[in-house]
Amino acid sequence: MSRVIAGVLFLVAVFMLLGTACGGGGKGRQVAIAQTDEGCTPQTVQAARGEKLTFKIQNQGKKDHEFEGVNGAKVPEVEVPAGRTRSVDYTAPKQNGTQQIKCYIPNGSTTMISVTVGG
Amino acid sequence: MLFSFLVTLREGVEIALVITILLGYLRSTGQRRHFREIWLGAGVAAAVCLAVGAGLELASRELDSQLVEGFEGFTMLFAVALLTAMAFWMKRQASGISSELRAHVDQALGAGSMATLVLLAASSVGREGLETTLFLFAGSATAGAGLSFVIGGLLGFVLAAFIGVGLYHGSSRMPLKPFFTISGVVVIVLAAGLVSNGVAHLHESGLLSNIGVRPWDTDALIASTSTLGQFLNTLLGYDSAPALSQIVLYWLYLLGVAAAFLWLPAAARPPQRAVQPAISSPGRS
Numbered sequence: 001m002s003r004v005i006a007g008v009l010f011l012v013a014v015f016m017l018l019g020t021a022c023g024g025g026g027k028g029r030q031v032a033i034a035q036t037d038e039g040c041t042p043q044t045v046q047a048a049r050g051e052k053l054t055f056k057i058q059n060q061g062k063k064d065h066e067f068e069g070v071n072g073a074k075v076p077e078v079e080v081p082a083g084r085t086r087s088v089d090y091t092a093p094k095q096n097g098t099q100q101i102k103c104y105i106p107n108g109s110t111t112m113i114s115v116t117v118g119g
Numbered sequence: 120m121l122f123s124f125l126v127t128l129r130e131g132v133e134i135a136l137v138i139t140i141l142l143g144y145l146r147s148t149g150q151r152r153h154f155r156e157i158w159l160g161a162g163v164a165a166a167v168c169l170a171v172g173a174g175l176e177l178a179s180r181e182l183d184s185q186l187v188e189g190f191e192g193f194t195m196l197f198a199v200a201l202l203t204a205m206a207f208w209m210k211r212q213a214s215g216i217s218s219e220l221r222a223h224v225d226q227a228l229g230a231g232s233m234a235t236l237v238l239l240a241a242s243s244v245g246r247e248g249l250e251t252t253l254f255l256f257a258g259s260a261t262a263g264a265g266l267s268f269v270i271g272g273l274l275g276f277v278l279a280a281f282i283g284v285g286l287y288h289g290s291s292r293m294p295l296k297p298f299f300t301i302s303g304v305v306v307i308v309l310a311a312g313l314v315s316n317g318v319a320h321l322h323e324s325g326l327l328s329n330i331g332v333r334p335w336d337t338d339a340l341i342a343s344t345s346t347l348g349q350f351l352n353t354l355l356g357y358d359s360a361p362a363l364s365q366i367v368l369y370w371l372y373l374l375g376v377a378a379a380f381l382w383l384p385a386a387a388r389p390p391q392r393a394v395q396p397a398i399s400s401p402g403r404s
Binding site for chain 2: 068079107
């Protein structure tokens with residue numbers, strides 16, 4: 001019985017190491033995003049091809065906000081509770097183009113933020 | 120990765136156990152020629168589960184992102200209900216499952232219907248398989264990394280298959296009772312995380328507008344967007360600023376269900392139904 005428990009604990013430790021080793025994430029150029037109950041600003045962001053950005057999202061409103069990449073933009077989804085700040089790392093694609101981030105309050109205001117890559 | 124590994128290991132051993140009992144019984148009664156039907160049934164079950172999984176995945180991709188949140192939220196809470204029921208069921212049946220399956224095999228063979236045998240294998244394996252499908256889908260809704268989730272799941276199944284082969288040949292010294300007790304507790308811990316995540320997803324979908332104040336914020340310590348934060352989120356339901364309802368429901372579920380699982384005596388099983396003899400003998404009149 002104790003050997004089974006030791007085995008399970010060992011596996012958990014191995015996976016914890018694997019889980020953290022793959023992560024990290026370098027901090028990119030900081031881009032401040034402000035959220036209010038009316039919407040998000042700015043609505044356009046410039047990025048170089050392949051540039052690493054870190055969105056610093058500050059929710060100044062009274063309602064919880066969602067922030068996520070849409071239509072293939074690789075911005076992980078994050079919930080920003082009212083009055084809190086969250087950071088999200090993002091790497092711009094290697095081609096010129098426009099990517100979209102949806103910044104919204106569920107059942108409330110929605111702002112589409114366009115990230116212009118290159119150009 | 121650990122999430123999918125733990126799920127497929129536990130469920131995989133359950134599936135292996137069912138198949139082992141079926142094959143072992145046929146072997147001991149000299150009916151190896153019916154192995155085919157068992158494998159056919161297991162194959163049918165696997166195909167159905169894969170189709171259901173693909174359907175869930177496609178459905179969640181087609182929907183608008185806000186609807187997806189709601190869909191995932193409901194799936195998570197449904198998975199919690201099902202998993203809890205199954206953990207208790209497994210505890211109760213652990214001793215009786217073998218004799219029950221053997222009785223069903225006798226019935227199928229007695230009726231001379233091979234289709235019934237295929238159906239028996241398909242439904243016994245399929246029940247575990249669908250549980251796995253739902254559990255994995257609910258977990259993948261929060262998991263950050265795609266590939267490692269798949270690898271973890273495959274590793275769990277491979278290990279379960281080895282255990283199954285060992286069980287069949289009688290060489291495995293696997294202590295089944297402690298395995299199902301420990302993995303049952305693991306399932307309850309994972310399900311508690313799904314309770315918290317399910318509430319968060321319903322909130323994000325706009326279905327639950329107010330889920331309470333958020334008493335603390337540990338995002339500076341472990342950011343919810345970091346790899347560690349996502350790992351802990353999938354495994355334990357970590358939220359850097361959980362709302363009061365998430366906290367309360369998480370601990371109520373975890374402590375209540377774990378205590379019931381560990382300390383409540385297994386309920387008495389319903390009386391076994393009389394098994395029809397394979398060959399009917401002329402009755403005394």
